[in-house]
Amino acid sequence: MSEVIKQQIRELLDQHNAVLLAHNYMRDEVQEIADITGDSLALSIEAAKTDADVIVFCGVHFMAESAAILSPGKKVLLPRPDAGCPMADMVTAEELEQLRAQHPGVPVVTYVNSSAEVKAHSDICCTSANALKVVRSLKEEELIFVPDRNLGRWVAKFVPEKKFIFWEGFCPTHERMTVSAVLQKKVEHPDALFICHPESAPEVSALADHVCSTSGMYDYCRTSPATKFIIGTEAGILYKLRLDNPGKEFILASPALFCPNMKLTSLEDVLLALQTLEPVVSVPEEIRVKAKGALDRMLAIPRD
Ligand code: 13P
Numbered sequence: 001m002s003e004v005i006k007q008q009i010r011e012l013l014d015q016h017n018a019v020l021l022a023h024n025y026m027r028d029e030v031q032e033i034a035d036i037t038g039d040s041l042a043l044s045i046e047a048a049k050t051d052a053d054v055i056v057f058c059g060v061h062f063m064a065e066s067a068a069i070l071s072p073g074k075k076v077l078l079p080r081p082d083a084g085c086p087m088a089d090m091v092t093a094e095e096l097e098q099l100r101a102q103h104p105g106v107p108v109v110t111y112v113n114s115s116a117e118v119k120a121h122s123d124i125c126c127t128s129a130n131a132l133k134v135v136r137s138l139k140e141e142e143l144i145f146v147p148d149r150n151l152g153r154w155v156a157k158f159v160p161e162k163k164f165i166f167w168e169g170f171c172p173t174h175e176r177m178t179v180s181a182v183l184q185k186k187v188e189h190p191d192a193l194f195i196c197h198p199e200s201a202p203e204v205s206a207l208a209d210h211v212c213s214t215s216g217m218y219d220y221c222r223t224s225p226a227t228k229f230i231i232g233t234e235a236g237i238l239y240k241l242r243l244d245n246p247g248k249e250f251i252l253a254s255p256a257l258f259c260p261n262m263k264l265t266s267l268e269d270v271l272l273a274l275q276t277l278e279p280v281v282s283v284p285e286e287i288r289v290k291a292k293g294a295l296d297r298m299l300a301i302p303r304d
Pocket residue numbers: 024038039040041085113127128129171197199212213214215
């Protein structure tokens with residue numbers, strides 16, 4: 001049955017000159033059919049440069065919004081409009097403006113896991129893959145970092161010369177990964193390396209052999225001579241890790257590492273979106289232009 005749906009999706013993608021982008025946390029079958037999978041940075045770059053007419057975004061709302069901000073001439077579809085991000089909802093533009101007013105002249109660095117409106121009130125965006133580079137690119141000594149306190153504090157360790165004002169937002173999925181769960185896995189697999197995402201709590205990141213974005217994990221595990229890894233991020237990442245590294249073993253650090261929002265999108269949802277060309281994600285022009293400024297400043301920073 002799913003082969004029939006996949007075939008229908010492929011035909012409709014062709015028919016509408018559409019591209020299917022999927023985040024590394026999506027269900028296996030959605031990643032399998034995607035034209036491009038990647039982390040938030042790679043998907044933003046792709047959304048900015050694609051010449052498709054339609055972008056089908058399999059991810060959560062803020063990611064589709066970023067695609068709509070970067071590619072105004074294109075139709076951006078989010079097959080599950082109810083796929084949100086609790087971390088993105090932890091800061092509003094009004095709250096950010098109140099904080100800015102307390103710190104005049106201090107630049108705002110905003111993690112892409114945020115609404116278009118919050119981005120519009122920011123100086124520059126970052127993802128987990130480039131947050132350190134973005135912070136280093138600022139000439140100011142002081143900065144406001146929103147909304148992820150864990151990513152912010154992880155970056156801050158590498159730039160002791162900068163003063164951070166943190167927003168206390170967090171990813172509930174990563175914060176459910178406890179120190180005791182990780183230590184238990186380390187006892188069970190003493191020969192494994194522990195890799196985690198910087199959205200993890202600081203006491204968990206402190207246990208890691210390597211901390212990086214989701215795509216960073218693919219690169220690290222592929223090139224590492226190690227053959228066993230405890231993975232500290234959302235379970236969807238295991239699909240491609242196992243596919244690309246058949247001789248290596250990957251163990252999820254905690255059974256709590258499931259993001260309910262990232263798991264919403266099914267093949268049926270993708271098919272329906274392509275059949276109806278809905279639901280469309282769009283951003284009011286005034287907000288879009290300002291948010292694009294913050295995303296463009298981030299994208300102008302060279303990648304490694
Ligand atoms: P990255 O794929 O950029 O590492 O992001 C992780 C995440 O939590 C996205 O919601």
